Amino acid sequence: MTGIIKLDGHTLTRQQVKQIVKGTAVVELSPESEERIKLSRARVEKCLAEGQVIYGVNTGFGKLSNIRIKESDNELLQLNLLRSDATGVGDLFPTEVVRAMMVLRANALARGFSGIRHETLQLLLDCINKGVHPLVPSQGSVGASGDLAPLSHLALVLVGEGKAEFEGAIVRGDVALQKAGLVPVRLQAKEGLALVNGTQAMTGIGVVTLNEAERIGLVADMAASLSLEALRGIISAFEPALLAVRPHLELELVGGRIRKWLDGSKRVTKQGEVRMQDAYSLRCIPQVHGASWQSFFYAEERVQIEMNATTDNPIVLENGEIFSGGQFHGQPIAFAMDFLKLGVCEWANISERRTERMVNSQLNDGLPPFLATNPGIECGLMIAQYTAASIVSENKVLAHPASVDSIPTSGNQEDHVSMGTIAARQVRQIVRNTARVIAIELICASQAIYLEKAEEQLAPTTSAFLKKVREFCPPLTTDQPIGDEIEALAKYLLESDELVEFAD
Template identity: 90%
Template sequence: MTSIIELDGHTLTRQQVARIVKKEALVVLSHDSEERVKQSRVWIEKRLAEGQAIYGVNTGFGKLSHIRIEEADNELLQLNLLRSDAAGVGEPFPIEIVRAMMILRANALARGFSGIRQDTLQLLLDCINKGVHPIVPSQGSVGASGDLAPLSHLALVLVGEGKAEFEGVVLPGAVALQRAGLAPVRLQAKEGLALVNGTQAMTGIGVVTLNEVERIGLAADMAASLSLEALKGIISAFDPALLAVRPHPEIEFVGGRIRKWLAGSKRVTKQGEVRMQDAYSLRCIPQVHGASWQSFFYAEGRVQIEMNATTDNPIVLESGEVLSGGHFHGQPIAFAMDFLKLGVCEWANISERRTERMVNPQLNDGLPPFLAMNPGIECGLMIAQYTAASLVSENKVLAHPASVDSIPTSGNQEDHVSMGTIAARQVHQIVRNTARVIAIELICASQAIYLEKVEEQLAPTTSAYLKKVRQFCPPLTTDQPIGDEIEALAVYLLASDELVELAN
């Protein structure tokens, strides 16, 4: 049965967003939010009746803010804003990201600081619930003044313009609304600006990506566990007393998780049994993976705040005063996404090094070269490591911080921007690349364990997960193409909550 999630502008979580995105829950406005939205609109109309000049309500936008707009043109001003700002280009965002953007914009408006009418907000909620998804190009936002281009493409559908997907078909916005049993709104003063001035594109990407990053981080921990078994890794490096002397909590919980998952394994060794020390890619798993988890937790905290924040301009305060500020600026999320990029990249970097360790006959402790059944006539998984190396290198290019760049816009009125949406788009791609790198490590560990014929010596937890890996890529008995298998396993890693449940 589909559940109901109330939007109140204060308590939304990334897990709730995931449920709504998957259409496992419907959204409604909380009673308190209804009252705040109504009062916010009362203040806007009162200030207009008093003849007060309000930015973007009865003035132009950006560099044109000095131009006063006649009352008769206030509605046209808002419609023109959507039309002129809908200048995005590139491939459209996936529907899951568009849905996240819609949810976050509705939640921001539910806080009651934006002056929008309840009817307009309700149409946005109805589109979420009935599956009307605007077509939103992925490129064109500089991450300040809000995500103007993406959100304008989103908002155009509410006025019966633009394009939207409904029941698998891309339609003109008005037709999509009609087929869903909805009618477009006619925007009034402030409403166009309230819909497009915010950080919901970058934050929407961030929310969807964080849910995937959690899964990929856990997959990295599991892949490392299987690699430790494949290579007779030294479990002494994960000793709790040892890890405790450097008390980063992430180091300790990665170490604890891997100890738990390897409990009962007869493949891991102790210091001095096979070798005195492992290479860094094995020995330093708690430190490297732990640092990547630090970037995840930092980004999660910033995104959690931003999901429940007011990010438009001007703001209608509870006192009725309408003030212009800079809450639309995406710098907090830009930094968070750039930091997250580094953490995810490092999961891929160290994973590829473990893969190299398993396939390289000079490093793999007696395993067949490149994990081939018949080395020489067969290349085994040699080129799978090439693929991992290529993806890791691509990640390094994408990891360049977008947030250090800025290009002035709007006649230099908007003279510093965040490029946060670029950072979010980059981390979204890095996560996909990293899922493939980890899939390759899992396949290599599976093959090494198969060649050694030691499945019965694995820990119960890793043994159970190995069976899942082999559903996607059974052990190789001869050379064969495995690109499809790598991709299918990567898609599973991005989507499955199996390890999230296991970790909890």
């Protein structure tokens, strides 16, 4: 059943964006937003009628802002902005990211501070609802003056130019609109700038990535629980009273989740039963995973604010004044994405260490070397750990903060930029890499439990999840290629909302 989500510029959530992106909800403007949009447009037209000089409306852009534009050229100025700024290159953003960008740009414009006409914004909403998806290259934004290149590729389709995907076919923008029963818009003063000057590419990637990262964080906690059972880990390290003496909320969140999931397990041990202490990759799960959740919650908070913010320039205030400022600068999201990169990297780093403990016969408490059924003639999961090690090393390169870099643009008028879109693209790759690393941990834990014939000793919750893992990769009875199995399991971990049920 398709729901309706009303955009008002103030209350949009990432869960709602997920619904719209997946096509389970359509979008409309709230009545209050429609009124604000009309008033904002009237203010722009009043200022123009009074002969005021307004940046990007009757002046050039960036370093060219000192050039006055004739009134007869105001419309051409806006169209030329889209054409000149559509310089993106590289792989195309996937459809879910493009849809998120469209929703977030529409929601920002719905706030009524951008001076766009109602009919122009309505066409953007119609494209979302009817599945007209602009082709948007992923490279080309420096993350200040907004995401100019990506948003220009998006906006070109609204004027019948550029390229779009509609019903599985890639066609010109005007053809896509025609097939969807829509008519291109003719931009008026300020509208091109209103469409492209914002942070919706980096924030759109951020929203989609947060939804994926949440699932990966939950499955990191689940994989750790299964590894604790595979290695007969010490549950005493997760005692509530022990964790409470270091009162980080996220630390206790992870500890409580793992205690709940391991409730009823006959595999976990208490302090002194098998050994006095576990290695850090087992004993410090609440502290490490909890810190990663801190980065997630920080990024979520920043993205939630940005989703409901005005990020273009100039801004049309309610008192009728129009000011140029720096609301387009992506630094808040750049920092958030860079911080999230570190948190997700650590889920992968510590996961690979648990994998190493399970396959290493010097560390795995009596399990066969590399979890092989016939060690020597078989290598078992030896090279699966290589794959995990390779991926976590790649993640460390991607985790270098993009936001510490800045290259001046526009003749040094724009002399500090955020590189936030690069940070967002990198964190999404890290999340996808981490899904593969955790899939390998889950497969190793599954194999260890199989070799121990310990299925009946698992906790009910971990036992149920193990059955799901084995749908993708059954226990290995001999050496065989498992790259496809790792990839399929990682895809499930990224996309399935079943994981959230285990956290409830």
